[in-house]
Amino acid sequence: MNNRKRVLTQTAIAHKETLRQNLQHRLERARATGNQSLVSQLEAEAAYLHL
Structure with missing residues (x-):
């Protein structure tokens, strides 16, 4: 069971x-193309996912 937990954690x-x-990568592409709306959405997604 301990091994299973370790594998799941990894x-x-x-x-x-x-x-x-x-x-x-998506943020870099959005910034490179000047798509500020998408940048804002992706930043919100990152905050939501705690990335």
């Missing part, structure tokens, strides 16, 4: 890191 950490990387 999976959750990896998932959150993937979300953070994806969101960071």
